[in-house]
């Protein structure tokens with residue numbers, strides 16, 4: 024799968040930290056980068072070169088860091104691949120912080136620098152301020168990369184700005200930022216201010232530092248079995264705390280036979296818990312629906328849980344290529360295999376009042392999964408919610424219409440943001456709100472009013488939100 028988004032589809036960090044990524048983009052995708060083949064022969068630093076190329080793809084093309092990293096580190100030694108991954112993931116996570124420092128050190132806005140140079144400086148700043156690379160090595164290696172990957176002409180500016188960055192340590196830069204920026208504390212915590220404000224609306228202030236720190240630590244992967252196709256013991260790692268279907272990954276998941284054969288997969292415990300929660304309260308007998316199923320993580324668990332209750336799952340997804348991923352996630356189930364269709368959930372391809380249990384894992388801002396998408400916090404904008412909320416409401420209306428009277432609907436987001444969680448559910452009609460935490464009694468500190476809210480710092484999961492609704496009357 025390509026790691027790239029459509030060009031122009033990526034919102035920049037306008038006005039919040041440094042220049043918008045889209046402005047930095049204006050010289051084209053290569054941003055002045057030298058021909059790749061020539062470069063391969065001239066650089067002796069494959070890890071930094073791979074990191075630079077991957078970061079260019081993230082900032083100039085809107086690629087997802089995790090996906091392009093896999094592309095660019097293929098063929099590197101284990102050690103180089105690990106270094107390149109840390110360079111890119113760490114740089115992306117701290118992008119706004121480094122941009123503010125680069126701009127102060129350079130005494131000029133980032134928009135006055137060549138985009139490829141900005142990326143070099145970001146990688147250099149990460150080595151100087153966060154990794155324990157000695158200053159002279161970080162500066163020399165980045166200047167060398169500038170020469171081979173961009174041009175001799177830019178080495179002077181790269182050298183000069185990096186030396187200024189190296190003149191202070193992280194504490195020194197924190198002090199300087201506090202003196203110069205209103206949003207210094209947010210930048211030091213590696214989050215845009217608006218995201219911290221959104222978390223602060225739903226989380227006690229005393230817990231915010233722990234949440235922000237948890238967002239900055241890459242999570243260890245969780246594994247999940249397809250119920251009755253594999254045993255948790257086959258996964259090898261320690262069983263998860265609350266989900267009876269999963270274990271911590273203790274090596275490369277792809278090397279586990281059950282994963283390889285599609286009888287198990289990789290899935291955060293939070294996602295396992297919200298899918299399990301939909302299966303637990305009483306509901307009428309009948310088929311189940313997953314309305315936004317791609318790429319199929321929850322559908323794979325729900326399909327097995329539905330089979331246990333002697334019924335079947337219909338998995339529906341708007342994007343055909345993501346529907347194909349759902350079919351792949353479900354392929355290990357024997358006949359009758361769960362049905363997968365590509366359909367717009369706002370225009371249902373099925374009759375009303377048809378399903379006993381409906382999962383709506385809605386498209387959302389993803390603010391609850393910042394741990395696993397290093398660049399996303401700087402791409403997202405508060406205005407994204409203006410497009411997402413109407414879609415979430417429309418999809419929830421379909422989910423409710425699709426359920427049988429007395430049937431259950433799970434409204435799930437991997438975001439705790441008030442607008443796309445509680446506000447969407449409160450606007451829904453024809454349903455009764457259940458106490459979702461009663462469906463997950465083993466999970467401590469999960470109740471957010473009548474909802475479930477999981478948190479990385481409390482539960483070691485993504486910040487999943489769950490509302491459970493019961494349909495009160497038939498849709499006409």
Ligand SMILES: C[S@@+](CC[C@H](N)C(=O)[O-])C[C@H]1O[C@@H](n2cnc3c(N)ncnc32)[C@H](O)[C@@H]1O
Nearest residue numbers: 315316317318319320321341367368384385386
């Ligand atoms: C949060 S993801 C679902 C993740 C999935 N449940 C899982 O566990 O793997 C939301 C999905 O909704 C899909 N989507 C967006 N708009 C949709 C629509 N109008 N109808 C159906 N699916 C839609 C997106 O393509 C995306 O795959």
